[in-house]
Amino acid sequence: MTGLRKGKLSPLAKVATKPLRMEKSRSESSGKLPAAAVIVAAGRGERAGQVDGPKQYRKVAGRAVLAHTVETFLRHRDIGTVAVVIHADDDALLKQALGSLVERVTVVHGGATRQESTRLGLLALQEENPGAVLIHDGVRPFADAELIDRVIASIDENHGALPALPVSDTLKREATDGTISATVPRAGLHAAQTPQGFPYAPILAAHQAAHRQGHGDFTDDAAIAEWAEMPVRIVAGSPDNVKLTWARDIAMADQRLSPSINAFPDVRTGNGYDVHSFEAGDHVTLCGVAIPHTKKLSGHSDADVCLHALTDALLATCGAGDIGTHFPPSDPQWKGAASRIFVEYAVKLVRSKGGRIANADVTLICEAPRIGPHREAMTAELSDMLGIDAGRVSVKATTNERLGFVGREEGIAAIVTASVVYPGELPE
DSSP: OOOOGGGOBOTTOOOOOOOOOSSOOHHHHHTOOOEEEEEEEOOOOGGGOSTTSOGGGSEETTEEHHHHHHHHHHHOTTEEEEEEEEOTTOHHHHHHHHGGGGGGSEEEEOOSSHHHHHHHHHHTTTTTOOSEEEEEETTOTTOOHHHHHHHHHHOOSSOEEEEEEEOOSOEEEEOTTSSEEEEEOOTTOEEEOSOEEEEHHHHHHHHHHHHHTTOOOOSSHHHHHHHTTOOEEEEEOOTTOOOOOSHHHHHHHHHHHSOOTTOOEEEEEEEEEEEEEEEEOSEEEETTEEEEOSEEEOOSSOOOHHHHHHHHHHHHTTTOOOHHHHSOTTOGGGTTOOTHHHHHHHHHHHHHTTOEEEEEEEEEEOSSSOOGGGHHHHHHHHHHHHTSOGGGEEEEEEOOTTOHHHHTTSEEEEEEEEEEEEEEEOOO
C-alpha cells in the first residue's frame, strides 16, 4: 500500500461538517485545547482472517466495526474534525460501512504501516491546525465518552495523554530455546490503549522527524512522543476498551453489542387512581397547574388529584406502596403542600433503583372545569417533574356523562398509568 504524499485526501473525502453549536464545547469553556481526532483504519487485519474482508469493516450488531468507532467520536462534544485513515483500495468499503456518516468525516489514504498512516492523517489536519489531536484505533469500538473526556482533560501544550491499565498478569521473558529466561516485575507496568492524545503541532513534528530519520518501528504514538522527549501522562483506561485483533474478538463484540433474542426487558407498568371532592374556593390545581373555577378540591395537601394518582403509579412500578405510605395525611407537615413534592420524591425513588420512566398517561374525569385550554401547560409541568420529553406525556379528560358523584359535579377523579424500564431482564 502506498501513502499519498503530504496527507492528500481520498477522492471520497469531504470537509467534515457538524451541526453548528451555539454553546461552547466543554474544552473551549474550560480552557482546554480544541481537539480533532484521527481514526486509523488502513490495516488489512490478517490475524482476524480475510474471509469477510478487513476486520474494521466486519459487522457487529448489524454495523461495521468502524462505524461504531467513528460514531463515538462524531458524537463527542469536544471533538471537531474526525479524520479516518483507510487503505487506498477501501473507499467503497468505507462508504458502505459509514453510510451517511461518511459526509461528516475527512477521509485520508494511509501508508504501508500504522505509523505512516497516522502521520498522513495528522498531515491532513494541517489546514485546520487543531490545538489537540486524539489518535485512535479503528478496531476499538468500545471507547466511550468518559474515556475521551479523561484523555482530553490531561492534554496541554506540553503534555500528551495515554489511557492505560495496570498490568495484572505475571510477565515472563522467553529465551531463544523456548524456555523462560526471566520473570519481569510488573510494578509500574501498564497496557497501553487508545485514544492517545497530544498537542497537535508537537506530535506532528515528532512524526515528521521520525519519518525523515527513517524510524518506522514505533508501536504506538506515545512511543514517538517519548522518543521526541514529549512528556505523556497516564490516565485511567477502560477494561471494556478492547482492540479487536482475532476472529474470536469480533464474535465476542457482536455478542456484546447485539441484544439477545431471548432477553425480556424489565418493563413495569403502574396504575394510580385518586378522587377528591369539591369545597368552597376559586380554583383547582390539576397536574401542577392552577385553573380558575367556582370551587376547589378538598384535601390535606393542595389536593392535586392527578399528581396523587401519578405518585401512586410510579411507586407501584417498584413495589414501594402508595402515597399514604410515604406522606401520611395525618402528618401536619404536608398540610397545604404542593403535590409536586410527592411526584418528585417518587421519581427519585424510581431512579435510585435504576428505573427509566418511559411515559405517563393521565386521564382526568370531570364535568368542569374544561381541561383542553390548559393541556399544554399541564404537559409541560409533568414533563419537568418526570424528567422526560413532553412527547412521552399524555393528558386527556372525559366527563362521566352526568352520572355518579363526578356527573353531579361533586368532585374530580384521575386515573394515571406510568411505564418504567428497570435494569436487567424479566426473571423466568
